[in-house]
Amino acid sequence: MTEWHALRPELADVLRDGGLDPAAVEQVIRRALDEDLALGPDVTTAATVLAGARATGDVVPRSPGVLAGVPVAAAVFGIVGGDDVVVTLHAADGMAARTNAPVLTVAGPTRSLLTAERTALNLVGHLSGVATLTRRWVDAVAGTGATVRDTRKTIPGLRVLEKYAVRCGGGVNHRMALGDAALVKDNHVAAAGGITAAVEAVRAAAPDIPLEVECDTLDQVREAIAAGVELVLLDNFSLADTRTAVELVRGTGVRLEASGGLSLERAAEVAATGVDHLAVGALTHSAPVLDLGFDLRT
Numbered sequence: 001m002t003e004w005h006a007l008r009p010e011l012a013d014v015l016r017d018g019g020l021d022p023a024a025v026e027q028v029i030r031r032a033l034d035e036d037l038a039l040g041p042d043v044t045t046a047a048t049v050l051a052g053a054r055a056t057g058d059v060v061p062r063s064p065g066v067l068a069g070v071p072v073a074a075a076v077f078g079i080v081g082g083d084d085v086v087v088t089l090h091a092a093d094g095m096a097a098r099t100n101a102p103v104l105t106v107a108g109p110t111r112s113l114l115t116a117e118r119t120a121l122n123l124v125g126h127l128s129g130v131a132t133l134t135r136r137w138v139d140a141v142a143g144t145g146a147t148v149r150d151t152r153k154t155i156p157g158l159r160v161l162e163k164y165a166v167r168c169g170g171g172v173n174h175r176m177a178l179g180d181a182a183l184v185k186d187n188h189v190a191a192a193g194g195i196t197a198a199v200e201a202v203r204a205a206a207p208d209i210p211l212e213v214e215c216d217t218l219d220q221v222r223e224a225i226a227a228g229v230e231l232v233l234l235d236n237f238s239l240a241d242t243r244t245a246v247e248l249v250r251g252t253g254v255r256l257e258a259s260g261g262l263s264l265e266r267a268a269e270v271a272a273t274g275v276d277h278l279a280v281g282a283l284t285h286s287a288p289v290l291d292l293g294f295d296l297r298t
Helices: 009-017 022-036 043-048 070-084 110-140 159-168 186-192 195-205 218-227 239-249 267-271
Strands: 054-061 086-089 104-109 147-149 182-184 211-215 231-235 255-259 277-279 292-297
Touching (some): 009 022, 009 070, 022 110, 022 159, 043 110, 054 110, 070 086, 070 110, 110 159, 110 267, 110 292, 182 186, 182 195, 186 195, 186 211, 195 218, 211 218, 218 231, 231 239, 239 255
Parallel strands (some): 211 231
Antiparallel strands (some): 054 104, 054 292, 086 104
């Protein structure tokens, strides 16, 4: 296994300022690099690049979008090359990615830069894709008062980074894991014997955590309101039933989240019904990668 360098303190500070745990990010990067070199060293680079060669390279967007993961990509180059690699950030996460305008420049041993290239691009491309798609949803519901929230439909091992990318795009994080909030879904209702029973069971076990209940029908919405929940998830509701649910909770303090069957084209009309949130799993599970390349200057 290759011995990698430590995450640089200045990059750790940038990650921390963005609400990320530098140690967790470093762990993701190390796993990705170990995966790339699991079957041996970078044979192509070793064969084609002289041992002492040095170069400069730019990470450049090939298409417009919203940036997320630029310091993560910078950290990849630093972890591979150590102090021999000089990293310069030209753009911050959350900014617009402009075609052919470098967002990151690295200079150092050519072999280190090329070994790090794909892992860096994989991460910044995927995260920027999540941020870009999120911004489209946020723009689509602008002026309605509704927020766009993510789900736990994330790639295993990348949840923290993907949810960070959602924030970069202007979205809002829902629960980060199974323990920071309760979401009673249809299978929990079936197992507990009904919505009221499920709510009472969660309240008894964890009285201080936020509680949300998924409802498939308006009758279930009425039961959830009567049970005293704070938030109701409307699963695959029609526009008409969504509007009725908004009337049912008016004045109760109960908030509503629309989920299921949502599309970017319908986002505005769903948000206009008066729901508080749109739950969009596609932000993380279906975001196209933003095309960024690495241009080497020897």
